[in-house]
Amino acid sequence: METIYIERGIASLPQTQSILSKYPNTRQISIDRYTDVFNAPAQNFRTQKQNPALILACKHGNRVLPTPPGYHIGGENNFYFSHMLNCIYDCRYCFLQGMYRSANYVVFVNYTDFFEDIKNQTQRSSRPSWFFSGYDCDSLALEPMTHFIDSCLDAFSTMPKAMLEIRTKSTQIRNLLARPAIENCVVAYSLSPAEIANTEEHKTPSLPKRIAALKSLQQHGWKIGLRFDPLLKSDNFEQLYTELFEQVFSELHAESIHSVSLGPFRLPKPFFKKMIRLYPDSKLLAADMNMRDNMLSYDEQTESKLLSFCESQLQSKISPSQYFPCVSVP
């Protein structure tokens, strides 16, 4: 991190000071609102991605939002929240490239406001509510800097009716292993075949490292989730996904996996158009796509072939109660 923008209103918060103390040799620039920098026109996501700045900001309102339809793992009340915008990884299929003008990272440092909103939302229903972290960012990738998830787990440990999913590709699990697992939290990893991860998921931990992290978490008592998302087409996808499932299920204790889901590759049309302008050289984005329900995706036949193959493979590994077909709606 070379440049840090700091909203004046949160400059003196302990969270802000704690983060700044980790980056003593950076340019520190005071700003009024993060949106002045983050939403400004004339930014190039691809260029900024090589040298992103950090923006420390306050999230005013809309901190906890209902998930899009279909985004759930069995719960009735489903919400998502993002303590951060953007991700340190650079996955070529990621919708964030199409959604944001800027590749800078925004970290909202008013953590307690998030927890208060989660608590209020939980109290509105007698049934458990699910809260998904990692929709607009990777939940754990910057954990050594933010300690957000650590604080989040403290908060969730006092709210048994609130269920938390921590979605990640990161192996930054030291804080999780340093504390006892809690019942109402699932740590869910996005997984792709190693060859796809190596080609399309730039700067991410390798598949073996993600599996090793899952194994450690499982051994430590954490509930874990597997998210095979997005499913990417390839002429050798049967071989790739067969190998992936073999690798994953040979290392993990399948019966105690909390949930497994599949996610087809889909992007809203405006996001896709922006992404192909940014990355005209991307093979993944150059592939033949179809427009369905205002989303760009593989043609129906390809998509259902991918899904049914993976489903049939998973049938022999997990029970139906562990399986949730499609948790993927950008």
Place this chain on the structure above:
Amino acid sequence: MLPTCLITALPPEARPLISYFGMRALSHSHLRLYQGDHGYLLQCGVGKLNAAACTAAMLQVLPDIAAIINVGIAGSDQPIGTTCIAHGVQDQASARQWFPHLPAVRKLPEVNSVQIVSVDQPSTNYTNDRAFDMEASGIYSAATKVLDLSFIHSVKVISDNKESGITNVTGKLATDCVEAAIPTVEKLLQALPFNTLPETKDVDALCLSLTSQIHYTTTEQHTLNQLVHRYKALFNTMPDENDLLCLGNAKSIRKNLLSEIDNAKISY
């Protein structure tokens, strides 16, 4: 390195850059332009309106310009001769602001960053966290219509402060100040992130060649450009120009490219 244009307000600021970069004057009826190996220099005159008008006209005349660096003097409560790079540019009259995406600190060591406030009349309300100039906001206003904020920068050298006011600023002082900023300008030129932009030369060249020989509507030209990019991404090679020309018209070329793309094999 892609062509870059340095922009200064007045001749005393332009002279050391023209001399250092070995530039020669270009003949243009309205713009004061110079050309050198790295690109161009534009002398825009004083004030944000001159700056905006000349920047916009220059980008029209020189569409290949890929970056702009504004170099000039500014007032601030920092020592005379201090070189700064703008981390923010604000137009005082409208409060509109821009935040250039700065290169890594290690690429510009020992260069402070500062908020530039562009004023309509010289200001002496000096503080050390901002610097007053009269052109930067005009340049950003015009240049951001064409270029990204990673490629528009403003380098200012402090020429006046509380101890030595604006009345002491002479042409010689301005020249000396800009001369002192040349190493920073050099480093900034090297740090511009051109390597992050996608390579489009061969695709653009093929499209230009095809559209100059076959009738294409504007929409068809855009489609052609997209299809050639997709073809190149999928096959890692360019489509054969002669094969495409043999197809005779825009529609047949589009169909052919689409068919090839539909049948492309993707494997990992």
